[in-house]
Amino acid sequence: MVEIKTEIRELIKDKAWITLKYSLNEYDTFELAELIEEIEEKDEIILFRLLSRVQAKEVFQLLSHGKQEQIIEGLAQNTQKLSDLLNDLDPDDRTAFFEELPGTVTQQLIQCLSPEERRISIQLLGYPEDSIGRLMTPEYVAIKPQFTVEETFEHIRKYGRDSETLNVIYIVDNDWKLVDDIRIKELILASPQQKVEDLMDNRFIALNAMDDQEMAIKIFQDYDRVALPVINDEGILIGIVSFDDIMDVVEEESTEDFHKFGAFQEAIANPLTERVFSLYKNRVVWLVALVFMNIFSGAAISGFESLIQSMVSLIFFLPLLIDSGGNAGSQSATLMIRSLAIGDVEVSDWYKLIGKEVVVALLLGVTMALAVAAVASFRAPEIVLVVAITMVLVVLNGSLIGLLLPFVFTKLKLDPATASAPLITSIADISGVIIYFTVASWIL
């Protein structure tokens, strides 16, 4: 891999375009894509123009969104090459690319498409964002139940060349309504004269184009399929979704949850290429919101000013106690957010989890109280007592907040990951301050 790159880089440096053009044929599209990701913008356009039409399409689909935009800009003068490229792209990859562009640019690019491809793109873009409709491709093979196995293979040879997958063949009736799917394995293992309808089991799983992409992930995981058919409300087959598109969605969804849990407003694509202002914008909202929220913990403390003045050593334990509540809460929230995301836990399960959480949190709180009592043992015994009791209470309080907040957000139709670690920490802090000084005023 490294040698190939050095070789190509040398050829670019020497401006040996003709040698380069011929040697490009020998490389794998993935290697070429990786190379284009790494080289400078002016070289990348040159390299891309030298690719054959088939290579150009495949390499483009492997590039990151930022590079894709650069390539499209670079090809702007060369309308023929641009329109060839856009027309050649697989409809689902093209839609994914268009989706990230500003609407006006998408409109301009759609004009470069052939009438047929334009129709497909506009149709795919018509489905809501995050819907299965956006992921599907109309490139599949469909047959009728009355075909024989032999006729099916003839049909595949004739129409299957562009199909995204031949692993599963779809069976439709005369209205193009999906009636079954059949794995190519079964067709290969069957005798050529058998009729397709005799091989059918009339059991199939289909996705609805309007459903959310998260639904598709679950179905792919549960049913071990390479591709799934997509139907509309009338049951008409309108496309297929293949597992590689779903793998991308799985990763995107995880990243989104992860970033939201870390208190980003939206997921960041790639920190290396993301612009400073966009990083700032995406981080500042929650940070400032939390500043305003934390004013409450300050207000709570000022309510106990005389207590603090009479015993400043109470302050030494403040960060420790409020942090402990936040830490326990982050753990509970993490567990719930992830379990809700992968479907291990449903919203309706919340009450089943509370009892267990209380037991676990009490065990944790007591252990941590013992730890802190050991460390603080040289202090006055009543201080140790206050700190230990507070520890048990803040851990219990933090854990319950962390457990319940993801459910609350889900109920409010928000992403459960909105219950970010910083949000849980801040809420646990405010309540921790109040718990601590209340316990202290009782005992001291």
Next chain:
Amino acid sequence: MVEIKTEIRELIKDKAWITLKYSLNEYDTFELAELIEEIEEKDEIILFRLLSRVQAKEVFQLLSHGKQEQIIEGLAQNTQKLSDLLNDLDPDDRTAFFEELPGTVTQQLIQCLSPEERRISIQLLGYPEDSIGRLMTPEYVAIKPQFTVEETFEHIRKYGRDSETLNVIYIVDNDWKLVDDIRIKELILASPQQKVEDLMDNRFIALNAMDDQEMAIKIFQDYDRVALPVINDEGILIGIVSFDDIMDVVEEESTEDFHKFGAFQEAIANPLTERVFSLYKNRVVWLVALVFMNIFSGAAISGFESLIQSMVSLIFFLPLLIDSGGNAGSQSATLMIRSLAIGDVEVSDWYKLIGKEVVVALLLGVTMALAVAAVASFRAPEIVLVVAITMVLVVLNGSLIGLLLPFVFTKLKLDPATASAPLITSIADISGVIIYFTVASWIL
């Protein structure tokens, strides 16, 4: 789906075993698995025993690990049924199940296998945990280059029945060394008399059995393959890994990162079924470690006791300031952990990110300082100044800790997600306390 479940539940309640046995044939294995996950233990064993041998295997493979263990325990008296089930399981699913069991139980169960299956299991278990070897199945179809397309299909019909996939056929030489792979699509589209060697491009991607599973995820994502061949160091084909096993790994890896970031020691399988003690054990380690760490923030505060006593109002801003540093740090860590996990960022990129992080953190710090100054404007101007300056510094400090810690852990050969939100918060707190009171002693 709901109706089916009610129907089956009714039949169980009425103890209508014979009707139940016949009606079970009509259900999809996934529906049956979902049902078994939900019903009580005694009913689930009854239901499972009523399944046909083929259904039993398929349903078992879809169950969660906890249920799988219950079923195996429930079948303990029925050695024949137990050994049929274990022998029927796909080798990769069986390995995944064995992997989670205590070693002694695995040894007992391996005795139930036929000599051939026992050989396969022991071989798969011989690969390191998290290696590709553990995921592979020996059930694939391999052909020789000199076969014609027609002979290939005959071969597939003869040997392909058990193959995990027929989407890709592997081409090996006389030493069973992998020389190429070919998609079934190309074989179907070729003419029957063509020789396989004429269709070969001698380009293939293979995984090494000793490689880490994370490597396989990247390759699957980059190359859009349904299955990948696995070779040993000599290039001999020893198995295949299919995408559905990889989808499970993708999800496991994300969950592991997510849970570690939330300060769990190890990933939790499912909070609904996990035992209280195991939840406790998995959470307590980091929580207690952080308690000891937070002692330092207490110690830091006690170093400034006289300053605090002369100006108690400084304490009102303490939770706000230390939290802000921790929040900014959590964001940076989130971004780095996820980017390292999905390969957007390499360890060697750390220095490229520092400059940008400093700029973003300063922008954030200034914005937050303005926010807090506005809120605190009724306080003495020098307090407002101290708080605002501290805010900028703690946000910068927290962001840099959050950015760098995941890289440090990676360098130490630990999971970058070990840089959990609570750990970042605690480190940011200790340094935040010191920064705050140092700034205050200077200015006041």
